Amino acid sequence: MDARWWAVVVLATLPSLGAGGESPEAPPQSWTQLWLFRFLLNVAGYASFMVPGYLLVQYLRRKNYLETGRGLCFPLVKACVFGNEPKAPDEVLLAPRTETAESTPSWQVLKLVFCASGLQVSYLTWGILQERVMTGSYGTTATSPGEHFTDSQFLVLMNRVLALVVAGLYCVLRKQPRHGAPMYRYSFASLSNVLSSWCQYEALKFVSFPTQVLAKASKVIPVMMMGKLVSRRSYEHWEYLTAGLISIGVSMFLLSSGPEPRSSPATTLSGLVLLAGYIAFDSFTSNWQDALFAYKMSSVQMMFGVNLFSCLFTVGSLLEQGALLEGARFMGRHSEFALHALLLSICSAFGQLFIFYTIGQFGAAVFTIIMTLRQAIAILLSCLLYGHTVTVVGGLGVAVVFTALLLRVYARGRKQRGKKAVPTEPPVQKV
Secondary structure: OHHHHHHHHHHHHOHHHHOOOOOOOOOOOOHHHOHHHHHHHHHHHHHHHHHHHHHHHHHHHHOOHHHHOOOOOHHHHHHHHHOOOOOOOOOOOOOOOOOOOOOOHHHHHHHHHHHHHHHHHHHHHHHHHHHHHHHOEEOOOOOOOOEEOOOHHHHHHHHHHHHHHHHHHHHHHOOOOOOOOOHHHHHHHHHHHHHHHHHHHHHOOOOOHHHHHHHHHOOHHHHHHHHHHOOOOOOOHHHHHHHHHHHHHHHHHHHHOOOOOOOOHHHHHHHHHHHHHHHHHHHHHHHHHHHHOOOOOOHHHHHHHHHHHHHHHHHHHHHHHOOHHHHHHHHHHOHHHHHHHHHHHHHHHHHHHHHHHHHHHHOHHHHHHHHHHHHHHHHHHHHHHHOOOOOHHHHHHHHHHHHHHHHHHHHHHHHHOOOOOOOOOOOOOOO
């Protein structure tokens, strides 16, 4: 039994072994290029900031610095460690969504078209560019095969920097609630968000984009399992039914779709392990953000705080590894990559603003329908642009998954109809 488990670990972390030397596109890698080593190296870099910072926060709290502290650094320490006001969990932070009397049906339709178009353009472009950057080569000529961009962490940094700038400008230009959360609490959501994004980008080296999209769509299954095991939460029959349909649809797609050019049992296993890591870290991010919304803050303030620490973590880790300059040199060598990375970051940042606006104007149900349709279109575009093979059974599996997702939206809407809706903040990092 132990030997079999060891074989699984070896195959997951050494993808070149499972390919049997038959992968002409990927030359043999040194052990320092293996995804597991890079993951542990990144985690070690983040820990070099998180652990001292956490110990410092605990020290200041034990010393009651809030009462005894003085000097120029006191306001900064107070904001970072203690916050500016106590938590108010019973306070309604946002007013319910209302429609003004001047809002005519035609105006509402125009706003819906604007929101849907913005979300579709932002995230469809983001998905196409993500696959291009992580799987394509740059600088290809008749005599040179070009080179692949391999540092997912550098790409995460670029996304977070632009998102930080956009959120900061929005906070300056639009009036925001008085911020009360201790800044250090954002660091936990930032860490899990950076790791989830890294796993998402890295997984594209081993599985196709359609597989990644379906894995993200099936996130409801582990969420329900954790809710049942950890929180003893009960679910209705329609929730079990739709979760079962999603499982069946994903299984149909994975088991029947044609093989990818670079696929093997080992690379597929590596990709699935990374997708599992993405789902786990992303679930933690959403839950931690939900807890942070007990403080008086807006979604854009949350976006700013999370991306601020994400930038600090990724810059520090890249500097420790000496990879920041290498990523900049790659951009200098390949202007096409620089353009793709910039567009990727723009789509990610402005997509967040479209999320907030759509939910504020039309509610979470309409937003979920738009994003579900976006996932289906993204799979279709990926297959058309990058030549992924999908069999008839695999296509039916995709249809089953998205039908189940739409059924969940419909059933949840019927359940909540007639009940007073409690306004909630959407999770910030969705991509």
